[in-house]
Amino acid sequence: MAGGALVASTNGRQYEGRVTTxxxxxxxxxxxxxxxxxxxxxxxxxxxxxxxxLF
Structure with a gap:
């Protein structure tokens, strides 16, 4: 299931995507x-x- 809040960080970096307009x-x-x-x-x-x- 996709979700930005549920993405685990890798190598100590956080997911930097945002919900923009x-x-x-x-x-x-x-x-x-x-x-x-x-x-x-x-x-x-x-x-x-x-x-x-039909006719």
Whole structure:
């Protein structure tokens, strides 16, 4: 499982990564993209199986 707080230090050095505004915005954009992609698949899957669409 990935997690910055759970990374063990090696050679006495600490993990120096930070949660910045850029990281938060990137995660938000990726999450919204995944939600929209899933919504699109659900809607188009339902429409393409409707009988009026098939004719």
């Amino acid at each position: 850029f990281v938060l915005i990137t995660c938000l954009v990726a999450a919204m993209g995944g939600l929209l992609f899933g919504y699109d698949l659900g809607i188009t899957g339902g429409v393409t199986s409707m009988e009026p669409f």
